[in-house]
Amino acid sequence: MILELADIRIHPGQNAAFDEAITRGLNTVIVHTKGCQGFKVNKGIESPERYILQIFWDTLEDHTVGFRESDAFAQWRAIVGPFFAVPPVVEHFDLVTKSA
Template identity: 75%
Template structure:
């Protein structure tokens, strides 16, 4: 399994609207993607305009090819993109160890 981590900065004062948009975009659009296994979103305590979006994929290609190059990605960006203060920073991770 691959973990995608997107570090998102939004425009000040848009938290409530962005949180509704990211929930809708992830549950209605990204959830349709091949290899999608789930997501979570965290808001910064010290920086309330900063969010970390974690999306779990079966493979790296499910995100980078099937989703990013497919028809769902523009739909996703249309929902959340207007809130971005800067392009999100995105990286991928593999599980090494975890607690029980």
């Protein structure tokens, strides 16, 4: 399983609208994408305009090719993109270990 980690910064004062938009985008677009195993979203306490989005994919290609090169990506960005203060920083990770 691959972890996609997106560090998202939104425009100040847009938290309530972004919370709704990211939840809607994840539940209407992302979860229906091949290889998506689930997601988590966390909002910064000290920096409330900062969000950490974690999406779990079966393979790297499910995200980088299957999703990013599909119409679903355009749908996703239409929902959440207007809130971005800067482009998100996105990286991928392999699992090393986890709790039982």
